[in-house]
Amino acid sequence: MPSHCIYGMAQVRKITGEEGYFEKEVGNTVIKRMVEFDKDSSYDKKEIWTGESGDKDIFTSRPLGIKMLIDTSWNLDIYGYSGRQSAFVITPSSIKNAKGKGISYSIALIMKVADSGERLVDYVDKLIAKHPDKKTILFSNRYKTWFLMKLRIKRCTKILEEGICI
Secondary structure, rough: OOHHHHHHHHHHHHHHOOOOOOHHHHHHHHHHHHOOOOOOEEOHHHHHOOEEOOOEEEEEOOOOOEOOOOOEOOOEEOOEEEEEEEEEEEEEOOOOOOOOOEEOOHHHHHOOOOOOOOOOOHHHHHHOOOOOOOOEEOOOOOOOOOOOEEEEOHHHHOHHHHHHOO
């Protein structure tokens, strides 16, 4: 990753007092990969995401600090960056319920750059405020700030029984 290379080049300069071989050869190329990012601006998805194909598709957003491996058979919608946030909507292949009916589902991943002083739990509370049937689950005693929000949307209660959302 470019950030690791830049850190390594800085450490060599700190220890030796001069540029190392790696920095002399490819340092400028690595530094050019680091793009300035203004959290209050808007960007097209192609400006903030890079992708690689292989056994799994790899999507990386350096400004948002995330790297995702996505199964190549899944559908994917990638959004640009606006209002300090971006999103992925992943639609995996359908799965079958106990009665053999296919269940299609989507996973929405929202990446948000926090406002000054904003806490993640406050943002999530605002995001799902209209859903009264929600529950916060702390799933780690070691990391007290890690949490999961469980949300039950009443119109989808039969999804596991019938494979459809009503």
